[in-house]
Amino acid sequence: MNRSPRALAAMVVAPVAFGIAFVALWEAAVKVLDLQPYFLPPPSAIWREFQANAALIWEATKVSGSNALVGLVIGTVLGVALAFVLSRFRVLNELVTPLAVALNAVPIFVLVALFNNMFSVTSEVPRRLMVTLVVNFIVLVNVAKGLTQVDRTHVELMRSYAASEVAVLRKVRVPNAVPYLFIALKIAAPAAVITAFVSEYFGGSQNGLGSRIVGNIAISKNATAWGYVLGACLLGLAFYLAAVLAERAATPGRPQSAE
Amino acid sequence: MTNAVDVRGVSKAFNRGRPDEVRALVDVDLAIEPGEFVSMIGPSGCGKSTALRLMANLLEPTSGDVHVNGKPARKARLDQDYGMAFQQAGLFDWRNVTKNVELPLELKGWDRSRRRERALEMLHLVKLDEFAEHMPWQLSGGMQQRVAIARALAAHPPLLLMDEPFGALDEMTREHMQAELLRICGETSTTVVFVTHSIPEAVYLSTRVVVMSPRPGRITDVIDVDLGPRRDVDTREDPAFFKKITEVREALRGMERASSSEAAGPPQPAGMEDR
Amino acid sequence: MSEAAAVRPARSDSAPRARDGYLHRLRAVWMFALALLLVAVLWELYKVVGPQDGGTVFGWKILPRANDQAMPHVWQMLARFGEPERAGFPGTILTTILSGAWFTFRLSFAGFVIGAAVGLGLAVLMARFRVVERGLLPYLVVSQTVPLIALAPLVVSWGGKLHLGAFEWPRWLSAAVLGAFLAFFPVAVGTLKGLTSAPPTAVELMDSYAASWRQTLFKLRFPAAVPYMVPAFRLAATASVVGVVVAELSTGLAGGIGRLIIEYAREATADPAKVYTAVFGAAALGLFMAGIVGVADVVLMRNRPREALE
Numbered sequence: 001m002n003r004s005p006r007a008l009a010a011m012v013v014a015p016v017a018f019g020i021a022f023v024a025l026w027e028a029a030v031k032v033l034d035l036q037p038y039f040l041p042p043p044s045a046i047w048r049e050f051q052a053n054a055a056l057i058w059e060a061t062k063v064s065g066s067n068a069l070v071g072l073v074i075g076t077v078l079g080v081a082l083a084f085v086l087s088r089f090r091v092l093n094e095l096v097t098p099l100a101v102a103l104n105a106v107p108i109f110v111l112v113a114l115f116n117n118m119f120s121v122t123s124e125v126p127r128r129l130m131v132t133l134v135v136n137f138i139v140l141v142n143v144a145k146g147l148t149q150v151d152r153t154h155v156e157l158m159r160s161y162a163a164s165e166v167a168v169l170r171k172v173r174v175p176n177a178v179p180y181l182f183i184a185l186k187i188a189a190p191a192a193v194i195t196a197f198v199s200e201y202f203g204g205s206q207n208g209l210g211s212r213i214v215g216n217i218a219i220s221k222n223a224t225a226w227g228y229v230l231g232a233c234l235l236g237l238a239f240y241l242a243a244v245l246a247e248r249a250a251t252p253g254r255p256q257s258a259e
Numbered sequence: 260m261t262n263a264v265d266v267r268g269v270s271k272a273f274n275r276g277r278p279d280e281v282r283a284l285v286d287v288d289l290a291i292e293p294g295e296f297v298s299m300i301g302p303s304g305c306g307k308s309t310a311l312r313l314m315a316n317l318l319e320p321t322s323g324d325v326h327v328n329g330k331p332a333r334k335a336r337l338d339q340d341y342g343m344a345f346q347q348a349g350l351f352d353w354r355n356v357t358k359n360v361e362l363p364l365e366l367k368g369w370d371r372s373r374r375r376e377r378a379l380e381m382l383h384l385v386k387l388d389e390f391a392e393h394m395p396w397q398l399s400g401g402m403q404q405r406v407a408i409a410r411a412l413a414a415h416p417p418l419l420l421m422d423e424p425f426g427a428l429d430e431m432t433r434e435h436m437q438a439e440l441l442r443i444c445g446e447t448s449t450t451v452v453f454v455t456h457s458i459p460e461a462v463y464l465s466t467r468v469v470v471m472s473p474r475p476g477r478i479t480d481v482i483d484v485d486l487g488p489r490r491d492v493d494t495r496e497d498p499a500f501f502k503k504i505t506e507v508r509e510a511l512r513g514m515e516r517a518s519s520s521e522a523a524g525p526p527q528p529a530g531m532e533d534r
Numbered sequence: 535m536s537e538a539a540a541v542r543p544a545r546s547d548s549a550p551r552a553r554d555g556y557l558h559r560l561r562a563v564w565m566f567a568l569a570l571l572l573v574a575v576l577w578e579l580y581k582v583v584g585p586q587d588g589g590t591v592f593g594w595k596i597l598p599r600a601n602d603q604a605m606p607h608v609w610q611m612l613a614r615f616g617e618p619e620r621a622g623f624p625g626t627i628l629t630t631i632l633s634g635a636w637f638t639f640r641l642s643f644a645g646f647v648i649g650a651a652v653g654l655g656l657a658v659l660m661a662r663f664r665v666v667e668r669g670l671l672p673y674l675v676v677s678q679t680v681p682l683i684a685l686a687p688l689v690v691s692w693g694g695k696l697h698l699g700a701f702e703w704p705r706w707l708s709a710a711v712l713g714a715f716l717a718f719f720p721v722a723v724g725t726l727k728g729l730t731s732a733p734p735t736a737v738e739l740m741d742s743y744a745a746s747w748r749q750t751l752f753k754l755r756f757p758a759a760v761p762y763m764v765p766a767f768r769l770a771a772t773a774s775v776v777g778v779v780v781a782e783l784s785t786g787l788a789g790g791i792g793r794l795i796i797e798y799a800r801e802a803t804a805d806p807a808k809v810y811t812a813v814f815g816a817a818a819l820g821l822f823m824a825g826i827v828g829v830a831d832v833v834l835m836r837n838r839p840r841e842a843l844e
Contacts, residue, residue, distance in 0.1 A: 018669035098566035099573075105772050105824035106817045107779045110792070113799040113809055118598035118605055119588065125596055190679040198683055201783040202799065210684070214784055217687045229684040240679035315742050336744050343742040345735045352838055353757040362753065366743045394837055420742075 041223040049227035056212075057231040064208040065235050067124055068196035071131020072189060072239070078132065079139025080181065086140070087147035087173070100141050108134060109195055112202045127199035127208075134195045135188045142184035146177030182247040189239040197232060209235070261329035263418050263450040264291040264314055269323030271309055271476075282475035283309040287323070289469065289478065291450065293417065296441075298453045298461035299469045300507065306476020307454045307469075308422055314452060315343055315420050328417060339367065341418040342411030346426045348403035350395035350410075356382065357391045360410045367414065381409035384443055401432040408440065412447060419444065419451045426456065434495070437463055441490055458511070462503045463490060470510045480510040574608045581605055606807040611814070614807040627808070631794065631815040638778055638790035639819055641706055645713020646774040646823070650767065652714065653721025660722070661729040661755065662747065671726075678719055683780050686712050690785035709781035709790075713774035720773060724766020728759025761838070764831045771823040779816065791816045 023043050029035070030042040041049075050057065086093040111133070115126030150172050158168045200210030209232045216225040271284040284306040291297050299307040312318040313325050316332035327335035335341065342363070350359045357378045364374035382391055385405040395403055404424055411419055425433045437460060444451055455461050461468045462484055470480035484503050486494055494500055584600030591597060598604060619627045656674075660667035690708040732754050740750040782792030791812060798809040 014665055014668035015672045018673065022673075094561070094565045095569045095572065098562045099569045102566065102817075102821060105768075106820035107772075107776045107792075109776075110779065110795050110813050110816050113795050114813060115598075116799060117603070117802040117806065117809070119595070123595065129596075194683055198780055198783075201780065202796065210784075213684055214687050217691050222688065222691065225688060229688070232684040236679050237676065240676075312738075315738075317738050317741050336742065339744065341742070343739065345739070347733070347735050349733065349735045349739055351736070351754070351757065353760070355837075363743050366740075366745050366749055366753070396838075 041226055045223045046226040046230060049223045050230050053224060053227055057209075057228055060207065060209045060212045060228065061231050061235050063124075063205075064193070064196045064200070064210065064232070067127045067199070067208070068131055068192040068235075068239065071128045071196065072135050072192040074128075075132040075135025075192070076139050076185065076188065079136045079184070080143055082136070082140050083143035083147060083177070086144050093144065093148075096140075097144075100137050103137055104141075109198050112199045116202055116204060122205055124205070126202075126204070127196055130199045131192045131195045135192050138188040138191060139181070139184045142180045142187075143177050146180030147173045150176045178251060182243070182251065185243040185246065186240065189243040190236045193232070193236040193239050262290045262326070263293045263295065263328065264289065264452060265324070265326035265329075266290070266310070266314070267324045267326075269310075269313060269320045269325060271306070271313060271318065272321045275321065284313075284320075285475040285477050287476075287478055291452065291467075293450050294448060295467060296444065296451045296453065296465045297467045297469060298455055298465040299471060300455055300458065300461045301471030301476075301511070302473055304473040304476070305471035306473070307471050309476065310471075311420055311422050311452060311454050315341065339363070339414050340416055341420050342414065342416040344404070344407045344411045344419070344421045344424045346423040348395070348400070348407040350403055350406055352395060354395075355391070356387065356393050356395065356398070356406050359395060359406055360413050362410060363414050377413060378409075381413050382406075384412070384446065385409045385439070399432075400428055401436055404428065404436060405439070408443065412443070412449065415447070417450060419449050421451060421453045423454055423456065425460065433460070438491070440464065458504050458507050459495070459500075462486075462500060462507060463495065468503075468507055470507065479513075482506055482510060577605070577608060581607070603803055603806050606810065610807040611810040614805075614811050627811055631791070631811055634789065634791040634794045634812070635815045635819045635822075638775070638782070638792065638816075639822065641710045641778045641790065642713050642771075642774045642819075642823060644710040645715075645777055646717050646771055648710065649714035649717025649770055649774060650721045653718040653766075653770070654725055656718070656722040657725035657729060658751070660726050661751075667726070671723075674719055674722060683712075683716070683777070685715070686777075686781045687784040689715075690781050690787060705785075705787055709778045709787055712781045713777035716773035716777035717770035720766045720769035721763070724762050724769075725759055728762030728766075729755045731762060732758040760834055764827070764834065767830070768824060768827045771827045772820060775816075775820050775823055791819060 026040075027042045027044060030040055082096075086096055109130060112126055112130045115129050119125045119129075147169075154172045154176075155168060158172055163171070197208070197210040200208045201214065205211070206215060209228050213225045213228045213232075216222070216228065266287055266289040269284060269287045270282070273281045273283055287306075287310060289297075289310075299310060301307050309318065313320050314327060314332060316325070316327075316336040325332040328338075328340045330338065330340070350356075351362070354362070357375065360378040360381050361374045364377060369377075379388070379391060382388055385408055387402060387405055387409070390398060390402065395406065398406065407424070408419075411421075425436050428436060440451075441464060443449075451464075453461070453464060465484050468482045468484060469478055470482065471477065472479045482503070486497065486499060486503070580598075581600045584605075585597055586599060586601045588595060588599040588604075589597035602610075615628045615631070616626050618625060619630045656670070660670060689712055690705060729751075736754055736758070737750065740754055745753070778790065779792035781787060782790045783796060786796075787793060794812040795809060795816065798805075798812050802809050
């Protein structure tokens with residue numbers, strides 16, 4: 001990878017140009033085609049609403065964001081722990097892997113409807129539990145992969161040193177799993193936000209971003225709803241960037257995992 | 260008679276004008292007559308693969324001219340005047356053996372029955388008749404490489420360009436493939452330009468061995484190999500064969516001495532030669 | 535397959551892998567059934583030992599209520615399928631669930647097809663023109679990190695209001711568009727990766743044949759992309775279901791499985807097993823979509839080397 005200043009500039013210029021063009025086109029399309037605000041408000045109106053409701057949006061962001069964060073942390077810890085257990089016991093691995101694969105194909109977030117009954121609709125526990133579950137499976141699958149799909153040569157080398165299983169785990173499997181953990185986190189962080197958000201569509205307290213968007217549309221304040229959407233996007237982006245920064249901090253000098 | 264390949268005053272530089280500029284080839288002249296078997300040999304980074312790709316018009320020279328079959332290289336490529344084989348057989352996983360051989364004919368717009376007939380004819384030539392319907396991944400490395408040769412020759416090109424085609428094979432398979440290649444080229448009277456790392460391979464196959472040196476890539480020696488047209492197992496034990504091997508080795512070592520007396524340059528960027 | 539190989543390097547040799555493929559899958563199916571059974575057993579076990587009105591751990595109220603209203607018995611959930619949707623209604627709830635799942639499936643499938651078409655088009659464009667890839671790809675990646683699902687209620691609110699000439703935007707189309715919205719990304723990125731995965735020598739080979747870009751695309755790049763496209767389509771299939779279900783949830787689009795879940799969840803105090811039938815229906819729908827892609831996978835990859843099946 002040769003990154004001369006010119007190449008770097010080219011890398012930045014094209015996306016920025018596309019972005020500006022997109023927003024400009026959007027704004028122009030709304031003006032020229034005289035689109036109704038319920039269809040598509042212009043970016044300028046969304047920005048105005050975003051500024052005007054900044055305090056409210058921030059409150060809602062805190063609610064959805066903390067649900068996502070709590071679920072992300074617990075789910076990650078749980079996922080890593082389970083991955084260690086599964087990689088140690090083959091039968092458990094065989095039991096859980098097909099389940100994880102199946103859950104992957106299923107709109108799993110509908111479980112919130114069940115959790116709401118199992119706990120209390122007004123508590124945040126069902127939403128946090130849902131995020132935990134989603135994050136847990138993403139982390140579990142990836143870290144288990146990292147712990148088991150190690151270079152055979154490395155394992156054979158360790159065997160030739162008469163190294164114990166624990167030593168193989170510490171010197172080979174865990175280092176191998178670290179990049180997988182961060183791949184998982186980069187998927188799980190935005191997924192946590194999205195899940196926290198979608199969980200709000202199942203009723204319960206009307207305090208998060210998801211509920212607010214629905215609420216504003218119900219009273220035909222679409223541009224305001226778009227303002228909340230913007231807040232949601234920023235929250236998702238913040239979570240993703242945090243995951244990327246965590247990866248940089250934890251694995252300096254290593255090639256960063258691709259998307 | 261027009262030359263099969265004519266390389267005149269050719270230079271090739273990568274990343275021109277940048278700090279990491281590499282002079283892959285400098286002032287290369289080489290004329291190859293029809294029917295010749297010419298090997299290009301030299302250490303990594305000597306530009307032998309680059310030279311081959313210039314002949315194939317997969318790269319354009321920075322300066323100088325490349326003619327193939329009396330035409331500019333680009334025209335020769337568009338006219339399909341050569342076939343090409345690489346170190347990796349490069350067969351398409353999703354096509355069976357026959358379909359792989361048919362590929363160049365398909366691209367030329369031949370109709371189905373004609374190209375099937377030709378493909379089977381080529382498979383007969385490389386002795387793979389029974390494997391016509393197999394998938395590539397069911398074949399051994401040597402067999403895959405034979406399919407690749409059949410593919411390269413399918414359109415009956417007068418020239419065959421080969422980039423270390425046997426480099427990934429084991430020694431026994433390799434010697435067998437070399438004998439097969441000589442037989443096939445004899446039967447089809449194809450001119451061959453052959454890039455290799457192996458001195459015995461170059462000597463066994465060639466009528467001429469072109470010795471190249473790196474930094475910058477250039478031709479340092481051209482050695483005629485007159486072991487006669489019939490080469491077989493005995494050739495490999497012929498004193499004349501060993502003499503030629505020694506000669507090529509000396510040429511390579513002489514170049515080494517010459518270049519080690521210069522200040523050792525920076526290591527060649529990886530991947531330049533074996534792209 | 536390779537996981538097992540990596541865990542026990544001493545025992546594994548590569549030869550039996552191909553033969554084991556089928557047995558391995560069969561075993562996975564059994565293990566899946568066993569896992570489901572275990573989940574059911576754990577569920578019932580919790581109902582026996584768990585606190586009836588929920589419990590607190592270290593002051594957090596995180597133990598679910600074990601009573602029959604909150605956690606019905608597994609057999610009650612299954613038996614519910616055979617009972618009518620409401621007392622006095624003809625037919626069983628199974629019919630209602632199936633028709634709801636069918637409704638959602640049609641929308642999801644429409645979304646999947648639209649999304650896949652857009653994704654494929656974008657991938658080809660990006661593979662053809664580097665400037666498009668440079669300009670667009672970062673946004674595609676970012677678009678996956680933001681909850682675009684937030685747009686669901688907005689897009690669905692077009693339904694019945696938006697007129698494009700004589701065309702009145704139907705509500706179901708909004709849901710399908712959302713499905714497409716979530717489905718196009720994996721297809722675009724996976725296909726792009728696949729299209730650029732062709733080995734350089736293969737590209738050189740096509741160049742040496744003076745093949746046109748189009749010929750290279752169809753003879754080399756697309757076939758080479760198939761192993762990358764299959765998982766991408768699998769993700770897209772699930773994503774389209776998610777998109778449609780969310781659209782149903784957030785706006786009250788009636789007729790689909792998502793709506794049934796919401797409705798039944800509201801009746802949970804009186805009829806706690808009911809909502810579970812709808813949730814199972816949604817799960818079955820997701821698996822069905824994935825199954826369709828799985829069949830396509832088997833058909834497309836039947837002549838490929840085993841390694842590519844990973």
